[in-house]
Amino acid sequence: MSNSNTYKLPxxxxxxxRFRNPIGKYRLNRNNECxxxxxxxxxxxxxxxxxxxxxxxxxxxxxxxxxACENPCYKACxxxxxxxKRNPTFDTMGDFRWPAELLASTWHMAEFGKxxxxxxxxxxxxxxxxxxxxxxxxxxxxxxEEIDESDIDVGIELNRRxxxxxxxxxxxxxxxxxxxYGSVSISTMLSRMRAARALGTFCCTGEGGYxxxxxxxxxxxxxxxxxxxxxxxxxTIQRVKIVEFKYAQGAKPGLGGHLLGDKVTPGVxxxxxxxxxxxxxxxxxxxxxxxxxxxxxxxxxxxAINPKALVSVKVSTxxxxxMVAVGSYYAGxxxxxxxxxxxxxxxxxxxxxxxxxxxxxxxxxxVHKFLTDEGVRDKITVIASGGIRCPHDLVKVIAMGADGIxxxxxxxxxxxxxxxxxxxxxxxxARGIATTDAELMKLIEVDWATQRVINMFLAWxxxxxxxxxxxxxxxxxxxxxxxxxxxxLDYIKNGKN
Amino acid sequence: xxxxxxxxxxxxxxxxxxxxxxxxxxxEEGCLKxxxxxxxxxxxxxxxxxxxxxxxxxxxxxNECMNCYRCVQGCPKELIHKxxxxxxxxxxxxxxxxxxxxxxxxxxxxxxxxxxxAGYPGPFSGPGFDSIWTDMSExxxxxxxxxxxxxxxxxxxxxxxxxxxxxxxxxxxxINDLKLLDIPLPIILRLPSYGDISEKTIKxxxxxxxxxxxxxxxxxxxxxxxxDKYKASLIPVFSSKEKPVALGDEIRMVEVVWDKxxxxxxxxxxxxxxxxxxxIKLPLTRQADKDILKLIxxxxxxxxxEGTDMNMAADDQLVPSKNHLRSIHQSLVREGxxxxxxxxxxxxxxxxxxxxxxxxxxxxxVFIDFPILIALECRMCRRxxxxxxxxxxxxxxxxxxxALRTINILGAWHNQLLEIMGAMGIxxxxxLRGEAGRAMFFEELDPETFRSMNNLEEGLELE
Numbered sequence: 001m002s003n004s005n006t007y008k009l010p011x012x013x014x015x016x017x018r019f020r021n022p023i024g025k026y027r028l029n030r031n032n033e034c035x036x037x038x039x040x041x042x043x044x045x046x047x048x049x050x051x052x053x054x055x056x057x058x059x060x061x062x063x064x065x066x067x068a069c070e071n072p073c074y075k076a077c078x079x080x081x082x083x084x085k086r087n088p089t090f091d092t093m094g095d096f097r098w099p100a101e102l103l104a105s106t107w108h109m110a111e112f113g114k115x116x117x118x119x120x121x122x123x124x125x126x127x128x129x130x131x132x133x134x135x136x137x138x139x140x141x142x143x144x145e146e147i148d149e150s151d152i153d154v155g156i157e158l159n160r161r162x163x164x165x166x167x168x169x170x171x172x173x174x175x176x177x178x179x180x181y182g183s184v185s186i187s188t189m190l191s192r193m194r195a196a197r198a199l200g201t202f203c204c205t206g207e208g209g210y211x212x213x214x215x216x217x218x219x220x221x222x223x224x225x226x227x228x229x230x231x232x233x234x235x236t237i238q239r240v241k242i243v244e245f246k247y248a249q250g251a252k253p254g255l256g257g258h259l260l261g262d263k264v265t266p267g268v269x270x271x272x273x274x275x276x277x278x279x280x281x282x283x284x285x286x287x288x289x290x291x292x293x294x295x296x297x298x299x300x301x302x303x304a305i306n307p308k309a310l311v312s313v314k315v316s317t318x319x320x321x322x323m324v325a326v327g328s329y330y331a332g333x334x335x336x337x338x339x340x341x342x343x344x345x346x347x348x349x350x351x352x353x354x355x356x357x358x359x360x361x362x363x364x365x366x367v368h369k370f371l372t373d374e375g376v377r378d379k380i381t382v383i384a385s386g387g388i389r390c391p392h393d394l395v396k397v398i399a400m401g402a403d404g405i406x407x408x409x410x411x412x413x414x415x416x417x418x419x420x421x422x423x424x425x426x427x428x429x430a431r432g433i434a435t436t437d438a439e440l441m442k443l444i445e446v447d448w449a450t451q452r453v454i455n456m457f458l459a460w461x462x463x464x465x466x467x468x469x470x471x472x473x474x475x476x477x478x479x480x481x482x483x484x485x486x487x488x489l490d491y492i493k494n495g496k497n
Numbered sequence: 498x499x500x501x502x503x504x505x506x507x508x509x510x511x512x513x514x515x516x517x518x519x520x521x522x523x524x525e526e527g528c529l530k531x532x533x534x535x536x537x538x539x540x541x542x543x544x545x546x547x548x549x550x551x552x553x554x555x556x557x558x559x560n561e562c563m564n565c566y567r568c569v570q571g572c573p574k575e576l577i578h579k580x581x582x583x584x585x586x587x588x589x590x591x592x593x594x595x596x597x598x599x600x601x602x603x604x605x606x607x608x609x610x611x612x613x614x615a616g617y618p619g620p621f622s623g624p625g626f627d628s629i630w631t632d633m634s635e636x637x638x639x640x641x642x643x644x645x646x647x648x649x650x651x652x653x654x655x656x657x658x659x660x661x662x663x664x665x666x667x668x669x670x671x672i673n674d675l676k677l678l679d680i681p682l683p684i685i686l687r688l689p690s691y692g693d694i695s696e697k698t699i700k701x702x703x704x705x706x707x708x709x710x711x712x713x714x715x716x717x718x719x720x721x722x723x724x725d726k727y728k729a730s731l732i733p734v735f736s737s738k739e740k741p742v743a744l745g746d747e748i749r750m751v752e753v754v755w756d757k758x759x760x761x762x763x764x765x766x767x768x769x770x771x772x773x774x775x776x777i778k779l780p781l782t783r784q785a786d787k788d789i790l791k792l793i794x795x796x797x798x799x800x801x802x803e804g805t806d807m808n809m810a811a812d813d814q815l816v817p818s819k820n821h822l823r824s825i826h827q828s829l830v831r832e833g834x835x836x837x838x839x840x841x842x843x844x845x846x847x848x849x850x851x852x853x854x855x856x857x858x859x860x861x862x863v864f865i866d867f868p869i870l871i872a873l874e875c876r877m878c879r880r881x882x883x884x885x886x887x888x889x890x891x892x893x894x895x896x897x898x899x900a901l902r903t904i905n906i907l908g909a910w911h912n913q914l915l916e917i918m919g920a921m922g923i924x925x926x927x928x929l930r931g932e933a934g935r936a937m938f939f940e941e942l943d944p945e946t947f948r949s950m951n952n953l954e955e956g957l958e959l960e
Contacts, residue, residue: 019570088580089569092519095618123960129943134950163613247635251616254633254920258612285636295636318633319937336869341630344616350600351610351731351913353617356613356920359631361940387616392960409616420564423614430540430565434614440540476724488947 007171012113015451016060017416020444024062025104025119028074034081041161046437049073061087062104063289065119093204097342098409098419099126102389108457110414110452111124115391129394130361131488138470152465153475155200156404158242158309158381159334166241166308169404170404171200172461173394173476177339177385177406178246179225180208182259182268182280183346183423184412184434185441192411193217198454199461204244204406207257207282209271210236222312225302227256228282230272237305241333244312245298247285250343250386253316253357257282258347260424265436279416295332303332312383316356317341317363321360321489322370329371329380337406338363338388344409346434347424360386360397368401368481376467391463401481414456502681504709504908506608509901513874513889514550515602516585517559518595523568524576537569555710584650589877592624592807597847600870605872608905610912625808625817625845625871626854628939633924650915652926655683656750657774658798658840660758678749678774682911683856683926685732687714687843689866690806692875695886696721700840701899702869703727708900711905714752714864720744732776737762743769750774752801755792763797774839776801780811781821786828793834800858801841806867808845818844819858826931827858835931849913856929857936857957873899874908 015110016022028048036056040049046063049056066084074082094100105122109115115122125132132261165360175191183206190213195221198204198374204222205214211233214221218239225232226246248254257281269276289295312335313328315321325336340360345353364384371377384397385406394405413419415433429433432443464476473479507543521543523536536544543561550557559582568577588595596619600611622628664672686702693865699719707730708714714732715724717739718953724731726883728747734739736754741762751770755777767776773793776799779785789800802825804810804818821840829835842855855863871877874889881887918926921935929935953959 017570019567020573021575023566023570048845087578088522089566089578090810092564092568092581093627096620097616097618101914127621134623134947136772137953138958138960140957178570213759220841248633254922282896285634285766289636291636315635316633317634319934342617346614349610349612349913349916350617351850351917352920353613353849354734355629355631355917357938358630358942359621362937365946412615417614417615417810418564418566419618420566420620421613421615422563422565424612425563425614429614430563430567484952485949486950487948487953491944491947491951493951 007200009458009461010454012455013451015111015448015455017107017111018445018448019416020105020494022060022062022102023087023089023093024064025087025090025101026063026066027061028058029085030082031085031483033079035079035080039076039078040082043071043076044073045069045071048336060217061395065117068118071237071424084147093418095419096127097125097387098389100415103413105450106390106410106413106456107416110456113455113458115459115463121392125389130359130385130387131396133395134361134486134491135251136392136395136399136467137485137487138469139472139485141472144320147469147472149273149465149469151474152468153477154377154461154464154468156381156476157386158380160381160482161334164307164309165334168241169201170308172457173404173406173464174457175201175222175345175383175404176203176411177408178204178206178222178244179346179408180206180224181271182208182263182436183445185213185406185432185436186213186267187441187446187449188412188415188433189369190214190446191415191444191453193220194446194450195411195453196220198450199457200372202242205231207231207246208259208268210239211271225298225316226282227286228272228280229283230274230280230282234305237302239307240306240309241295242310243302243306243310244335244337245302245312245333247289248312248316248339249345249348250339250341250357250360251319252348252352253341254284254350255285255352255356260347262347263436264430265438268436269473272348277486292327293332295327299332314339317358317360317386319358321358321363321367323402324372325367325380325382326374326376329376333380335381336367337383337385338367338402339406340384343386344412360384360388361400364397364400364402365483372481391460391467394460395464395467395479398476399482399486401483403477409454410456414452415444451487462497502652502911504904504911506905507901508607509605509898509905511602511606511874512894512898514557515599516558516588516876517562517582518585518599519562519564519579520556520559520635521562521568522578522580526576527574528575528576531573533570535577539568540565540572548848576832580622586873590807592845593847593867593877594775597651598875598877601868601871602874604755604909605874605902605906608908610674610909610916622939622943623906625819626851629819629854629857630919630937631853631857631921632935632937633848633920640683644726650918651830652683652914652918653679654683654798654926655679656776656841656862657744658839659837661837676774680862681711682711682907683852683860683862683863683914684907685712685714685841685862686869687864687866688716688719691879691882692870693881693891695892696723697896698873698891698893698899700724701894701896702903703730704900705869705903705907706730706897709904711907712750717742717744720721735762735766741766741769747770748773748798750776752776752778754778755788772904774799776839781818781825781842782810782812783816783821783824784812785821786825789825789829789838790832793838799835799839799841801843801864804844806845808847808851811844817855818842821894822855822858822860823933830931850917852910852918853914853929854936856926859931860928861930868883869903872902916926
């Protein structure tokens with residue numbers, strides 16, 4: 001693993017949508033009055049219009065910022081041939097947690113490596129609670145000392161136990177959450193692994209085995225040991241620096257995993273040592289774990305097979321999540337990974353996604369406080385996941401007490417997931433992201449996908465650095481647990497500001 | 498071990514095309530007639546299955562479309578768009594949302610648990626029961642071999658009077674006068690407050706109740722001779738205005754509406770039904786525990802607390818019924834008599850998790866009403882209330898269709914109860930009652946977490 005001295009950020013390479021017509025918030029209509037004078041091409045700051053063989057066309061509707069535009073073409077058009085309106089298609093997309101604007105701004109980040117300048121809300125969703133009601137408070141400037149952005153450190157150390165295991169540092173405060181081979185295509189998996197390497201971080205295999213294709217990325221792979229033990233071998237445990245125990249998943253806490261028969265293709269079946277076409281159940285819970293002592297035994301197994309490995313324990317968020325976290329610490333875990341109830345999945349009962357276990361916003365402060373009171377907070381790394389959609393969510397959850405986060409859905413959105421919720425049906429994702437269908441898989445090209453993920457995360461990183469600078473902090477570590485830098489709109493005293 | 502309770506479902510197609518959330522708009526004008534049109538490439542073959550339903554004037558494409566947007570994004574002339582269906586959006590009301598209605602349709606059609614990909618798309622929390630999260634257990638659960646395995650989770654409940662202790666005679670015979678009704682689901686059916694309901698519909702629901710071993714509560718005026726076969730599954734409901742009538746010995750439970758004047762009625766019903774359980778229906782109010790205590794003293798032991806269709810308390814439209822339910826339950830616990838009586842709740846139970854959460858808040862069982870009407874494709878347009886025709890002609894639907902669709906909904910709900918109870922580590926729905934420790938409440942967690950994040954001096958910038 002590279003250290004800070006030699007680490008170099010990857011480049012942003014603009015990477016356009018795979019589809020001919022990217023979907024944006026606005027559409028411009030050009031009527032027959034257009035005389036192709038080129039005025040609109042000339043004045044648009046966002047490159048919406050173009051001149052093509054003497055005719056003016058609009059290839060980039062999606063770049064239009066609508067009313068927020070400082071120099072609107074539809075007002076300047078000499079023949080009044082242009083009109084701007086909201087794109088009705090845009091309004092059919094998205095949901096409370098990922099409104100269309102958040103989808104479109106993530107697409108923007110994945111294309112250009114920066115947050116959208118105007119016209120799109122990229123900081124908040126519309127869930128009406130949790131992150132969406134929290135705001136970061138910026139204190140008044142205390143000193144004139146300007147922090148140089150290149151001095152700001154957003155990396156985190158993952159091993160705080162000072163034991164014999166690897167000293168692992170990730171250069172960005174996030175790594176890729178587990179998505180199995182089978183739930184997503186090999187191209188999707190590879191592109192996340194490659195992006196993780198470029199960004200100096202990790203990506204988890206999920207519970208679906210360790211395909212040969214990702215062997216070159218061993219140093220950036222976290223392999224998962226989950227209740228089905230699919231694809232787990234001594235050799236895969238020995239190959240990696242981090243091993244993750246998955247006890248539960250936020251989207252379906254207390255329930256097992258379920259890969260529908262349609263997705264069990266010959267490749268997937270081989271990897272999981274299963275039968276083609278039959279659904280695979282990953283049971284719940286670990287049938288060999290009924291106590292913290294049993295859990296310690298598991299951790300010890302890993303340490304016996306790979307003494308240098310870091311052990312991460314992924315759990316969901318029950319009411320006693322704080323006890324679970326401290327138990328994991330005493331069992332020898334280096335990382336406690338809390339997966340909140342609104343996390344992603346390839347398939348889960350809707351009743352589980354909505355109702356079981358608490359949102360990550362409640363779990364993180366609870367665990368942070370409990371570990372601090374126990375005097376072990378600085379000996380374990382707390383990773384949060386489950387509904388962290390954008391850089392602002394990340395900053396908020398770290399201010400509440402996490403050290404870093406895991407992403408999953410955001411990576412999918414970078415690859416142009418539209419959140420149609422059909423990952424599990426039939427041949428799988430029609431957009432080629434979460435599918436094992438040989439034909440649909442071809443919709444994703446690994447280089448394209450790698451760059452999209454890199455671009456998105458570079459945009460995140462830039463935004464995190466900007467926020468830290470504004471907060472007067474040189475390191476993200478200074479932000480951990482700083483709930484005083486957050487306000488929740490429902491609880492503001494006196495209603496000032 | 499008693500045999501395992503299972504509800505057998507099978508797909509029952511919609512009679513009418515369901516309303517879909519959004520529609521496809523595909524313009525013909527300007528079409529280049531490409532050799533390989535995006536419509537031909539549709540992964541779901543939506544355009545091939547396309548057809549016009551002449552009766553409903555609906556293009557079936559809207560029902561088939563899976564929202565992958567590939568045709569929208571691929572057409573070289575940008576001729577294909579999607580747009581929100583205003584008819585879908587206007588269904589129901591702020592509580593019975595279009596999404597709830599559409600999920601119920603799907604369950605009635607398939608009999609399956611809704612399963613989907615990606616994280617929960619809904620709001621952070623919601624009103625009433627939606628502000629509760631249920632617990633999970635990280636390392637233990639009741640069964641070692643999965644919730645559909647050999648061991649099982651029981652969803653049955655007892656309705657009736659529970660003795661403090663069992664008493665036996667010198668010869669070993671049970672002395673207690675045990676009057677208990679055991680139903681395999683914590684759910685009782687009842688008529689919704691409106692709907693295009695005919696005798697056929699009611700017969701369908703009676704068949705459902707009888708087949709699943711549960712009960713259907715019906716105003717006594719609706720009990721016609723064609724329901725004779727199903728009497729053991731019916732709960733005749735007597736209002737305080739009607740003179741009670743005897744319907745025979747098969748009736749196992751009756752309900753009397755109590756409005757503080759209903760006392761005389763109670764005595765009359767008791768005389769007509771000496772062997773049946775008597776449930777008393779009271780409005781779900783903050784003071785209901787006081788009335789219940791008085792009625793317990795008078796020898797009654799089953800109480801049905803009725804909230805509004807919007808899942809609110811009967812005495813305050815702003816108080817979710819769960820609040821009163823919890824406080825009434827707790828007050829009866831404090832009185833030391835909670836274990837001896839049965840509390841049933843109704844009003845606005847719209848989704849499977851509401852049943853589990855109703856139990857957690859203190860009910861032994863719940864009544865459901867609109868879900869069994871929505872199962873029949875009801876759109877909650879309320880045209881029937883104005884005497885207008887029903888867009889999905891519920892009254893003429895056959896009893897068989899009604900029964901199968903309702904069985905499907907209950908089958909889907911039963912399996913969802915198993916999921917949510919399995920995650921909680923609860924093996925018996927009887928043990929779920931009042932188990933607030935296996936749930937997390939927004940009104941506790943939210944302030945606990947965020948109350949301290951309140952400091953905002955003037956002039957500070959927020960982001």
